[in-house]
Amino acid sequence: MSSHAFADRLRSSAIRRRFRDPELRAVLWLGLLTIVLTVLAAAQVGWLQVVPVAVLTVPLLLGAVLLGPRTLSWFVVFVMVMIVVAASRLTLSDRDAAAIGVHFLLGAIVLFVAMRRTYLGVGGLSDELMLLDLTHKLDQGAIPPMPSGWLADSAVLPAGGTRFAGDFVVAARVGERLEVVVVDVSGKGERAGTRALQLSGAFGGLLGAVAPAEFLPAANRYLLRQDWQEGFATAVYLSIDLGNGAYEIRTAGHPPALVRRASTGRWEEAESNGPVLGLIDDVDFDACEGVLGVGDMVMLYTDGVVEARGVDLEHGIGNLVATADHLAVTGRGGGARRLLEGLSASSDDRALVAVGRR
Numbered sequence: 033m034s035s036h037a038f039a040d041r042l043r044s045s046a047i048r049r050r051f052r053d054p055e056l057r058a059v060l061w062l063g064l065l066t067i068v069l070t071v072l073a074a075a076q077v078g079w080l081q082v083v084p085v086a087v088l089t090v091p092l093l094l095g096a097v098l099l100g101p102r103t104l105s106w107f108v109v110f111v112m113v114m115i116v117v118a119a120s121r122l123t124l125s126d127r128d129a130a131a132i133g134v135h136f137l138l139g140a141i142v143l144f145v146a147m148r149r150t151y152l153g154v155g156g157l158s159d160e161l162m163l164l165d166l167t168h169k170l171d172q173g174a175i176p177p178m179p180s181g182w183l184a185d186s187a188v189l190p191a192g193g194t195r196f197a198g199d200f201v202v203a204a205r206v207g208e209r210l211e212v213v214v215v216d217v218s219g220k221g222e223r224a225g226t227r228a229l230q231l232s233g234a235f236g237g238l239l240g241a242v243a244p245a246e247f248l249p250a251a252n253r254y255l256l257r258q259d260w261q262e263g264f265a266t267a268v269y270l271s272i273d274l275g276n277g278a279y280e281i282r283t284a285g286h287p288p289a290l291v292r293r294a295s296t297g298r299w300e301e302a303e304s305n306g307p308v309l310g311l312i313d314d315v316d317f318d319a320c321e322g323v324l325g326v327g328d329m330v331m332l333y334t335d336g337v338v339e340a341r342g343v344d345l346e347h348g349i350g351n352l353v354a355t356a357d358h359l360a361v362t363g364r365g366g367g368a369r370r371l372l373e374g375l376s377a378s379s380d381d382r383a384l385v386a387v388g389r390r
Contacts, residue, residue: 055098055099055100055103058098058099059095059099059103059107062091062094062095062098062099062107063107063110065090065091065094066088066091066110066111066114067114069083069087069088069090069091069114070088070114070115070117070118072087073085073087073088073118073122074117074118074121074122084131085115085118085119085122085128085131085132085135086131086135088111088114088115088118088135089135089138091111092108092111092135092138092139092142093142095107095108095111095142096142096145096146101146101147102146104142104146105143105146105147108139108142108143108146111139112135112136112139115132115135115136119132174186174203175201175203175210175212175385175387176203176204176205176210177205178210178274179274181389181390182274182387182388182389182390183386183387183388183389183390184203184210184385184386184387184388185367185368185385185386186201186203186212186368186383186384186385186386187368187369187371187372187383187384188200188201188381188382188383189369189372189373189381189382189383190225190381191336191379191380191381191382197224197225197228197381197383198216198217198218198224198225198227198228198381199214199215199216199217199228199334199336199381199382199383200214200215200217200228200231200232200383201213201214201215201383201385202215202232202235202236202239203239203385204236204239204240205240205274206240208273208274208275209240209271209272209273209274210270210271210272210274210387211239211240211244211247211269211270211271211272212269212270212332212385212387213235213239213247213251213267213268213269213270214267214268214286214332214333214334214383214384214385215228215231215232215235215265215266215267215334215383216265216266216267216286216334216335216336216381216383217231217265218262218263218264218265224381227260227262227263230258231254231255231265234251234254235251238250238251238254244269244271244280244282244319245280245282245317245319247269247271247282248267248269248282248284248306248309248317249315249316249317251267251284251309252284252309252310252312252313252315253313255309255310256310256313258310260310263310264285264308264309264310264311265284265308265309265310266283266284266285266286266308266309266334266335267283267284267285267286267309268281268282268283268284268286268287268288268289268332268333269281269282269283269284270289270330270332270385270387272324272330272387276323277323277324277325277328277389278321278322278323279321279322279323279324279330280319280320280321281302281304281319281320281321281330282304282306282317282318282319282320283304283305283306283317284306284307284308284309284317285306285307285308285309286334286335287333287334287335287337287338287339287345287349288301288302288303288304288349289301289302289304289320289330289331289332290302290330290331290333290349290352290353291322291324291328291329291330291331292328292329292330292331292353292356292388293325293328294325294326294327294328295325295327299331299353299356301349302320302322302330303320304317304318304319304320305317305318306318324387324388324389325389326389326390327388327389327390328388328389329386329387329388329389330386330387330388331352331356331384331385331386331387332384332385332386333352333382333383333384333385334380334381334382334383334384335380336380336381336382336383337352337372337375337382337383337384338351338352339380351375352375355371355374355375356371356386367386368384368385368386371384371386372384
């Protein structure tokens with residue numbers, strides 16, 4: 033093959049790859065749509081007289097959804113030029129001129145959004161889907177598959193209906209050992225959610241990589257290194273041997289875990305103490321140890337589940353266990369979510385995990 037033929041094949045391959053770019057295809061279709069609508073708006077014959085210049089707002093808004101920040105900036109300028117071209121062919125009243133001014137203002141707003149997207153490095157549907165995937169990962173708090181004889185369920189409910197939450201659940205199973213940590217980051221909603229996204233990845237890397245006694249100290253050192261202005265978090269950590277049911281529970285400034293004994297039908301508070309994460313270096317976290325028998329269950333939760341204005345902590349815990357008994361959390365079919373939804377409404381993020389032995 034000659035060098036010229038090889039170069040032609042490379043150029044042809046590059047062009048084909050370029051045209052497979054979804055953003056390029058989108059801007060070409062939107063550009064064609066804009067030109068067609070400009071022609072229709074400028075043509076003042078027959079039924080075309082009813083097509084307003086405002087119809088060019090449609091490709092403008094579609095571009096704001098589909099295009100990345102750099103392409104969107106040029107596309108907005110193109111649409112504004114097309115509006116001027118269409119308007120120059122018409123006899124405009126004062127009302128029409130004011131409407132076109134509003135469209136230019138809308139274009140300026142879209143340009144501002146594009147510049148913000150450029151600063152953030154986020155634009156178009158693909159990047160928004162990436163953020164959606166990240167928030168879904170944070171929200172679901174999935175527990176790994178459990179062996180026969182065990183059940184587990186978890187749920188996270190962000191405050192205010194947003195997809196971002198400062199509460200999150202991370203779990204890992206290494207052989208016969210299950211490790212779960214429920215974390216409450218300072219703040220709530222979107223502000224806390226960004227920190228929670230970072231911490232969930234870091235804590236997920238620690239689970240199973242360090243000994244149970246070292247998990248919270250390592251998490252504490254990680255938060256101290258971040259030097260955040262609001263850089264503290266509370267956590268409850270569970271490590272359980274799925275072979276014999278032996279467990280260790282450690283807390284860091286967090287509400288106590290609850291253990292239900294099948295022999296008595298009563299819930300007990302797991303007594304463990306430790307300071308919140310991210311404030312004090314070189315601290316120890318006491319462990320509450322025990323064994324889950326058949327029918328026993330342990331429940332981890334955040335303070336938004338049990339705290340409310342005018343309600344003390346003990347009353348909130350009592351309400352939680354009463355609701356859990358009433359709904360009979362089974363670890364199947366979203367029982368943890370139904371439990372959170374069955375409690376009184378809260379303005380705080382909420383997370384809950386239930387692990388039990390059948």
